[in-house]
Amino acid sequence: MIEKLVLHHVLAPHAAWMGAIAAALGKTWFTFWSSLISSTISFWGFGFIFAVPALLQVEKGKIQVNRSLDCRALLGALPLVMFNFLAGNILGVAVFLAFLPDSSFDFNELPDTSTLIRHAAIWMVLQELSFFYVHKFFHENKRAYAAIHKLHHTWTAPVSWVAIYCHPVEHIVANICPVILGPVLLGSHVAAILMWTTLGLIHTTAVHSGFWICDDNGMHDEHHRKFNVNYGVSGILDVLHGTYQLPHGAVDHTNHQSVAEKKNE
Ligand SMILES: [Zn+2]
Ligand SMILES: [Zn+2]
Numbered sequence: 001m002i003e004k005l006v007l008h009h010v011l012a013p014h015a016a017w018m019g020a021i022a023a024a025l026g027k028t029w030f031t032f033w034s035s036l037i038s039s040t041i042s043f044w045g046f047g048f049i050f051a052v053p054a055l056l057q058v059e060k061g062k063i064q065v066n067r068s069l070d071c072r073a074l075l076g077a078l079p080l081v082m083f084n085f086l087a088g089n090i091l092g093v094a095v096f097l098a099f100l101p102d103s104s105f106d107f108n109e110l111p112d113t114s115t116l117i118r119h120a121a122i123w124m125v126l127q128e129l130s131f132f133y134v135h136k137f138f139h140e141n142k143r144a145y146a147a148i149h150k151l152h153h154t155w156t157a158p159v160s161w162v163a164i165y166c167h168p169v170e171h172i173v174a175n176i177c178p179v180i181l182g183p184v185l186l187g188s189h190v191a192a193i194l195m196w197t198t199l200g201l202i203h204t205t206a207v208h209s210g211f212w213i214c215d216d217n218g219m220h221d222e223h224h225r226k227f228n229v230n231y232g233v234s235g236i237l238d239v240l241h242g243t244y245q246l247p248h249g250a251v252d253h254t255n256h257q258s259v260a261e262k263k264n265e
Contacts, residue, residue, distance in 0.1 A: 012110060018191065019107025027105050031190060032093050038194050039089055042201035043161075050160040050209040061211045063221045063247055067157035069210070077155075077165045084164045084171040091172060092180055092197070101187045111189050123182030123196055124234075130178040132232040136241075138170065139228065149174075158224050160205040175204075203233075212249070222247040 022030040053061065054069040096104075103109060111119065138149035152166035164171055179200050183193045206213060207220040214221065216235070222245055223230040229245040230238050238244035246252065 015107045015110055015191070022105060022107055028093075028097060030105070031096055032089075034190070034194055035089050035093050035096075035197070038198045039085070039201055042198045043085060043164075043205060046202045047160040047163075047205040050205050050211070050213060053211050053213075054159045054209070058211075061213070063210055063212060063214070063218045063249065064157045064225060067210070069157075069159050074159060074161070077162055081161050081165050084166065084168060084175075087168060088164070088171060088176050091176055095180055095184060096190065096193065099184045100190065104187055104190050104193075106189075107191070109189075111192055116192060119182070119186050119188050119192065120196070122186060123179075123188075126182040126185070127178040127200075128233055128237060130181055131174060132237040134174045134178070136231045138174065139231065153224065153227060155208075156224055157210055158208040158221065160209045163204040163208040218247040218250045219244075222250075 025033065055071070057068055059065070135149075138144050148167040148170050152162075152170060155162045155165060164175060166175070179197060180193075182188070183196065188196075203215060207216045208214075208224075210221060212218065216233075219230045219235055219238075225247065226245070229243050231241075231243055232238050235244050
């Protein structure tokens with residue numbers, strides 16, 4: 001629904017000038033710059049907004065109430081975060097240029113609503129399946145956990161930007177691939193892909209914020225706290241695998257009480 005609204009009410013009126021820029025820059029540089037600018041706004045811009053409460057040591061609205069941000073640890077994490085950010089951009093752009101058809105870059109032919117809804121649904125299903133099982137493997141295989149995924153879990157109480165504080169192999173396999181898999185398989189339009197990756201980056205910085213501004217009811221924060229729960233994005237596969245667990249203070253949508261209230265009964 002968000003994709004549809006954004007594409008038809010925000011993007012469509014701008015298709016003409018975006019198409020003109022694409023024609024002026026050429027496919028390669030248009031893809032590079034549009035990816036870099038949109039990801040900078042979503043990851044560093046929204047990431048900053050979501051990091052402000054932690055940077056200001058705000059207590060209200062924290063998911064893990066007894067934890068606060070170690071600013072020196074965050075500074076130490078930023079070089080790897082920057083490396084992954086740039087590497088992810090370059091890899092994503094290279095894959096799109098190599099595998100997307102020319103029609104993906106044609107701004108005279110934006111996808112219609114039904115195509116967009118179908119593509120968005122498939123992107124989400126493929127992302128959920130690939131991210132969940134790759135992530136679960138990284139936890140269950142002791143060697144893979146120690147060599148690769150443990151780095152991301154050094155942050156037991158995360159802050160927005162550490163969403164991509166991880167081994168570069170993990171960033172490619174677990175973060176980049178699940179997001180670009182659907183668009184590449186379907187040959188989606190680059191404008192729709194930009195919306196998808198932008199929303200994905202805003203989502204991942206929000207769920208790593210450490211505050212209830214996250215849009216997953218604290219699910220991924222609880223994964224950082226407990227390690228062996230909530231491997232997925234939406235929670236559907238976690239429910240099926242018996243690994244779904246919300247943190248203290250989350251809203252239990254089955255009866256609209258908070259998890260804390262339910263435990264107190
Ligand atoms: Zn995480
Ligand atoms: Zn994990």
